[in-house]
Amino acid sequence: MDVSSMQATATTRQEPLLSIKGLKTHFATRAGVVKAVDGVDIELGRGEILGLVGESGSGKSITGFSILGLIDPPGRIVDGSIEYDGLDLVSMGEEPRRQLRGNDIAMIFQDPSMTLNPVLRIDTQLIETVQAHAEVSTAEARQRARDALVQVGIPSPDERLKAYPYELSGGMRQRIAIAIALINKPKLIIADEPTTALDVSIQGQIIYEVKQLCRKTGTALIWITHDLAVVAGLADRISVMYAGRIVETGITADVIERPLHPYTQGLIDSVPSHSTRGRRLHQIKGMTPSLLNLPQGCAFRDRCERATPECLVAPEPTLLPGGKSVRCWNPAL
Amino acid sequence: MPVFIINRLFQALGVILVMSVLVFVGLYLIGDPTSMLVSPEATEIERQALRKALGLDQSIWVQYLTFLENAVQGDFGRSFLTGQPALQLIIERMPATVELVIVAMTFSVLVGVPLGILAGLRPKAPSSKAIMTGSILGFSLPNFWIGLMLIMLFAVYLGVLPASARGETVSVGPVALSILTVDGWQHLALPALTLGLAKAALMIRVTRAATREVLPMDYIKFARAKGLRPSRILNVHLLKNILIPIITVAGLEFGQAIAFAVVTESVFSWPGMGKLLIDSIITLDRPVVVAYLIMMVFFLVILNLVVDILYMAIDPSAREKVRD
Numbered sequence: 001m002d003v004s005s006m007q008a009t010a011t012t013r014q015e016p017l018l019s020i021k022g023l024k025t026h027f028a029t030r031a032g033v034v035k036a037v038d039g040v041d042i043e044l045g046r047g048e049i050l051g052l053v054g055e056s057g058s059g060k061s062i063t064g065f066s067i068l069g070l071i072d073p074p075g076r077i078v079d080g081s082i083e084y085d086g087l088d089l090v091s092m093g094e095e096p097r098r099q100l101r102g103n104d105i106a107m108i109f110q111d112p113s114m115t116l117n118p119v120l121r122i123d124t125q126l127i128e129t130v131q132a133h134a135e136v137s138t139a140e141a142r143q144r145a146r147d148a149l150v151q152v153g154i155p156s157p158d159e160r161l162k163a164y165p166y167e168l169s170g171g172m173r174q175r176i177a178i179a180i181a182l183i184n185k186p187k188l189i190i191a192d193e194p195t196t197a198l199d200v201s202i203q204g205q206i207i208y209e210v211k212q213l214c215r216k217t218g219t220a221l222i223w224i225t226h227d228l229a230v231v232a233g234l235a236d237r238i239s240v241m242y243a244g245r246i247v248e249t250g251i252t253a254d255v256i257e258r259p260l261h262p263y264t265q266g267l268i269d270s271v272p273s274h275s276t277r278g279r280r281l282h283q284i285k286g287m288t289p290s291l292l293n294l295p296q297g298c299a300f301r302d303r304c305e306r307a308t309p310e311c312l313v314a315p316e317p318t319l320l321p322g323g324k325s326v327r328c329w330n331p332a333l
Numbered sequence: 334m335p336v337f338i339i340n341r342l343f344q345a346l347g348v349i350l351v352m353s354v355l356v357f358v359g360l361y362l363i364g365d366p367t368s369m370l371v372s373p374e375a376t377e378i379e380r381q382a383l384r385k386a387l388g389l390d391q392s393i394w395v396q397y398l399t400f401l402e403n404a405v406q407g408d409f410g411r412s413f414l415t416g417q418p419a420l421q422l423i424i425e426r427m428p429a430t431v432e433l434v435i436v437a438m439t440f441s442v443l444v445g446v447p448l449g450i451l452a453g454l455r456p457k458a459p460s461s462k463a464i465m466t467g468s469i470l471g472f473s474l475p476n477f478w479i480g481l482m483l484i485m486l487f488a489v490y491l492g493v494l495p496a497s498a499r500g501e502t503v504s505v506g507p508v509a510l511s512i513l514t515v516d517g518w519q520h521l522a523l524p525a526l527t528l529g530l531a532k533a534a535l536m537i538r539v540t541r542a543a544t545r546e547v548l549p550m551d552y553i554k555f556a557r558a559k560g561l562r563p564s565r566i567l568n569v570h571l572l573k574n575i576l577i578p579i580i581t582v583a584g585l586e587f588g589q590a591i592a593f594a595v596v597t598e599s600v601f602s603w604p605g606m607g608k609l610l611i612d613s614i615i616t617l618d619r620p621v622v623v624a625y626l627i628m629m630v631f632f633l634v635i636l637n638l639v640v641d642i643l644y645m646a647i648d649p650s651a652r653e654k655v656r657d
Binding site for chain 1: 550551552554555556557558559560561562563565569570573574647648649650
């Protein structure tokens with residue numbers, strides 16, 4: 001079926017832009033099945049900004065790649081649904097999915113020194129993104145490329161277009177990656193820790209600018225990060241991920257001021273802030289469990305101060321008023 | 334850039350000096366060329382006369398310095414055996430070898446690179462495993478054996494291709510080429526295949542390894558995330574990045590083949606330079622051996638220069654290094 005006509009009918013209904021239900025992405029390795037994503041539910045409205053927070057290995061990046069259909073063997077989406085604008089992304093064929101990627105749904109990667117092809121000029125890498133999705137002349141695509149660089153605040157864009165990635169700084173490269181993501185005016189951008197590899201000052205600038213751009217263009221954004229402080233000022237809502245599952249979702253202010261899940265509380269207590277100056281930083285006890293060998297029941301059970309015998313059975317998400325949701329037997333209500 | 338080229342040529346000069354000393358001393362130690370040149374019944378007086386005529390009565394260092402003095406003026410001496418200028422002998426044989434090697438290398442790249450990419454893209458597919466097994470055979474079977482088997486098959490059983498010698502040639506200026514005639518191609522086919530199969534096997538392995546290295550890179554995943562068509566990712570994003578190791582190996586192999594295509598040339602009685610070198614070493618024909626090796630050093634230096642310039646065309650950061 002034609003993708004654009006399906007979208008046209010979808011937009012007439014009042015539906016979320018993205019709706020993920022019970023997503024499970026597993027990797028069959030020699031050592032066993034790695035359940036990188038094991039039951040993730042996400043709902044995202046048009047133009048909404050969601051912070052997806054979790055530590056390394058919690059499955060947040062794999063969730064992002066699952067949306068784009070960029071999971072490579074031995075990885076596979078084994079269960080669940082991803083619905084984008086009325087389209088089922090999991091069962092969709094490769095060609096219609098390619099047409100969505102970079103056009104409707106774009107992604108920004110973590111390490112800007114690795115995402116741009118080292119042997120291609122910046123203009124080539126921007127122009128090809130336009131021409132992969134629209135039949136426009138190279139001159140027209142180049143004009144759009146230039147506009148995209150201006151949009152992300154790159155000085156002297158004409159010079160930058162002729163440069164190779166190695167000639168640019170990390171912050172500049174990440175701006176170019178953001179320009180590539182924005183160039184086809186997507187409805188959704190997935191940003192996978194895009195500021196982790198950058199200086200703190202550049203980090204702040206980029207977060208601010210991405211937020212402004214998304215607000216201006218009405219683009220929805222999923223900002224994946226391990227750093228709660230980063231999304232505090234950026235996201236409308238926050239989802240906290242632990243060991244392949246979303247343990248808590250809510251409005252940003254709610255989650256930060258009144259965390260329900262003991263893991264979220266632990267994360268917030270670990271953020272260095274003025275109130276804890278001079279005191280030892282809080283640490284969540286224990287280690288992230290191996291995804292190959294998760295504890296039975298709640299995966300956070302072993303590290304949790306509020307664990308009870310009930311926790312031997314995995315809790316299901318509990319919906320609470322105010323759009324909150326928590327996956328815990330003993331939430332701090 | 335010009336500084337870079339001049340540097341390279343000076344380096345070449347140094348290599349040539351060292352190498353010529355080694356070859357001189359080496360051949361001097363191996364034996365007396367006059368014993369190969371005169372009949373066993375010749376008297377000692379005849380031998381002495383020959384030695385004097387060839388300048389072999391002088392001490393090795395005097396001989397060497399005389400050689401250097403002449404070489405600087407472009408005279409690399411005359412063959413002890415035929416009396417022809419050594420350089421002329423080599424240059425006459427050169428087109429045959431160069432032609433053979435160019436055809437063989439073109440074959441190996443055209444066959445090896447696509448197969449290597451295929452094997453690298455899907456390493457677990459049966460077709461990829463077949464390609465890799467074939468490549469192991471390709472470079473572990475000895476060259477002369479492959480040559481003999483091809484002769485057996487195509488020349489003896491099927492009788493479709495000639496087994497030896499060079500075909501009809503056409504003169505282009507001073508150079509005689511056989512790739513311009515049908516007969517020439519028929520004669521070229523088997524030796525080029527013999528030389529090219531092992532090289533193709535190597536190209537498969539190099540290309541596969543490079544493909545496997547580039548594919549997991551973030552920039553390939555990012556290219557997919559941009560929604561590029563698979564053909565664009567393959568032909569531009571992958572290919573441009575794997576070209577660097579491919580060109581390195583192809584360049585080395587090309588030089589290697591030009592300088593030492595001797596086995597293939599012997600099997601097919603191909604009148605190239607390799608055959609000349611072996612004959613000259615056997616007869617201790619020092620001027621030809623020395624001139625040949627000097628030519629080869631020059632050639633390899635030029636080849637490396639070409640490879641470096643190709644790097645710069647592909648890898649933008651290599652350009653920067655040269656500019657500094």
